[in-house]
Amino acid sequence: MKIHSEPINDVVVVDILADSLDAGNTREFREAITPLITSGSTLVLNLESVRFLDSSGCGSILSCLRQLNANDGDLKVCGLQKQVRAVFELVRIHRIIDIFENRDEAIRQA
Numbered sequence: 515m516k517i518h519s520e521p522i523n524d525v526v527v528v529d530i531l532a533d534s535l536d537a538g539n540t541r542e543f544r545e546a547i548t549p550l551i552t553s554g555s556t557l558v559l560n561l562e563s564v565r566f567l568d569s570s571g572c573g574s575i576l577s578c579l580r581q582l583n584a585n586d587g588d589l590k591v592c593g594l595q596k597q598v599r600a601v602f603e604l605v606r607i608h609r610i611i612d613i614f615e616n617r618d619e620a621i622r623q624a
Contacts, residue, residue, distance in 0.1 A: 515542035519550055525624045526550055527617055529560045535571030543574050551578065555587045558620040562593030567601045579611060592620040 516531040528550060535543060550557060559575065561567075579589045592614040594602065602608045614620035 515539040515546060517543070517546045522621055525556045525558055525621050527558045527560060527621065529562075530564055532563060534566035534568075535561070535564050535574065536566060536568040537570040540570045540574040543571075544577065547578055548581075551581045551585060551587065553585045553587070555582065555585070556590070556624045557582060557587070558590045558592060558617060558624060560593045560617050560620075561591060561598060562595070564598055565595050567598045569605070572601065572605055572607060575607065575611070588624065590614060590620040590624055592617050 518529040518531060520527045520529075528547065530543070532539060547557075557578070559578075575591070582589050590612045593616060594613060599608075599613070602613065612620075612623065614623060
């Protein structure tokens with residue numbers, strides 16, 4: 515699992531550079547993202563490369579949200595493919611995480 519992180523103002527934009535976020539790579543995702551979760555940090559997860567997301571991937575994103583909230587941080591998500599957005603809506607993640615069309619919009623709202 516490759517990620518690319520870039521600090522922009524007070525936000526860290528994290529590009530997930532994988533076709534999927536699923537049981538096969540969620541451990542790698544957590545290991546890569548944990549160092550980016552600091553006190554008061556806001557992360558923008560850019561999922562535009564992700565074409566498949568399963569329950570393990572949803573769990574990893576929710577775990578990230580819990581860790582950020584526990585440290586007075588926040589999580590925004592952007593760039594969802596149609597299939598990934600459908601999963602977010604199916605499991606109702608869209609009700610607890612702010613979702614934006616693109617990274618610029620997510621950064622502005624952070």
